[in-house]
Amino acid sequence: MKLLLVVEPTGQSTWRDRLQRALAGTDWRVCRSSPAEARRAALSTAALVVVVTEGALAASPGLLPALAGATRAPVVVAGRDDCQAELVALRAGAVAYFRPEQPDDLLVARLEALLRRHPFRPVLGRLPKRLGPQERALAHAILAHRGPLDRLRAVEVLWGGFASESAYRVGLLRLRRKLAAAGLLVEVRPGLGARILVAAEAAASGARPG
Known part of the structure; x- marks a missing residue:
């Protein structure tokens, strides 16, 4: 599994140690809880994101909304x-909440179940290198937006609101x-905007370019 551990400054070392031990032999990495850094890491590498925290996300209140809005990974x-x-946590966008009393084997089983329920392959890491600055900026804007990115929002992000529809x-x-x-x-979904999908997964779900 490609798993990203996002550790808050207040994150319990016991949780972090448990997860790292339980995930031995799997594909995972750790990053700091800066919303921007965590969002970039999730977009490029993660099939599943685990936020390790001690409080109610007090140290990084914008972290979960940033992650939930930027990645389709659970x-x-x-x-x-x-x-x-x-x-x-659940109201801020998490799909599950793990409590300390869960044994390690149950913890791993729940993570695997989430991956089966939310199959996802990172998109950002698959972007071709030969993209112009504007094309890359448009791709990043689409991927970073919660849901399809509409034309008006894209024009505002990329051109400061001053660009023609053409x-x-x-x-x-x-x-x-x-x-x-x-x-x-x-x-491109009429009336909604654009989104980027893995072509094989899009074909299976019936998505079309539009």
């Missing part, structure tokens, strides 16, 4: 035995052509 919180902390369409067309060679699909 986000799990490993924290203290506290109903309020679990409530905060400029956006040309940029999207160029991006679509280059990503197709890397096995990625740019799907």
Whole structure:
């Protein structure tokens, strides 16, 4: 499993040590809890994100919303035995909350079950190297947005709101052509916007370029 551990400054060392021991032999890495750093790491490497915390995400209040909005990988919180902390985590975007009393084998089994339920292959790491600055910026903007990125939002992010609809369409067309060679699909959903998918997964789900 490609798993990313995001450790808050207050993250319990016991949780961190347990997870690292339980995940021995699997594909995982650790990053700090800066929302920007965690978001970049999740987009490029993670099939599952585990946030290790001691409090109710007090040290990094924007962390879960940033992760939930930037990656389609499920986000799990490993924290203290506290109903309020679990409530905060789930409302902020986590799909599950792990409490300390769970044995290691159950912990791993739950992580594996989440991966089966939320199959995901990172997209950012598959972007071709030969993308122009504007094409890469558009791809990053689409991937970083919660849900499809609409034209008005894309124009605001990339051109400060000053660009014609034709400029956006040309940029999207160029991006679509280059990503197709890397096995990625740019799907445009009428009235909603654009999103980037792995072509094989998109075909299985019935998604089309639009």
